[in-house]
Amino acid sequence: MHGLHLIAELHDCSGDPRLLASAAALRELCTNLCRAFGLTPVGELFHQFDHGAVAGGVTGVVVLAESHLAVHTWPELKAVTLDLYVCNFSQDNSAAARRAGQQLIAAFAPARTVQREIERGTPDRLPPALVVPGSD
């Protein structure tokens, strides 16, 4: 369960507007990008919100063997939030996640981005001498 969670909020996005308003376009971007960087989609769900006359946003999730990618879009705000969480159980996927995250952000072309990296879990396979009960 040890892994890296990338979190980003994208503001004033000027990329292809279909990426914010079309579940199909966002699905294609997200699943292709995951595969291109060696991540392994095992399922995906993209939900199109309908706001009537106003273009509704999309919530998309790609379930990965490595954990998940979640994207929420607000076309009316030209805003997007991203989460990309990869576990490092059998190998370190951090570099692949960072590259995929950067390319995903670039696709939306935000004028302003707030990004954070969160280390999750404790390393699962530390040598026993390094494991101190209740240490985090």
Next chain:
Amino acid sequence: MHGLHLIAELHDCSGDPRLLASAAALRELCTNLCRAFGLTPVGELFHQFDHGAVAGGVTGVVVLAESHLAVHTWPELKAVTLDLYVCNFSQDNSAAARRAGQQLIAAFAPARTVQREIERGTPDRLPPALVVPGSD
């Protein structure tokens, strides 16, 4: 897009073992809990991993009108990670998310939990005088 993201890692879980190993049991828990706390599922995807003789884990995602819940389980480690992200676009869902998160954690009965709260996005409807370009 302003909202609250609750992140937790649960260690040494001693709750019902089906919650860690059964996609159906985890789905029922997650969707019922979201509804019980006034959150609105609009889709869900629960993937059962198959590790052969070893009980495989589950990745479950509930897409919410308010954003998403994501759960990953590792039965072999008795470990779980949780993400519950709620946006506060039309109302403040923070209190509901905190209560749902606490009840979800309690269901797994972890001996040790690492929890974080992350505030996401900037408030979308601040009075103009409070909005400073490039301020976060």
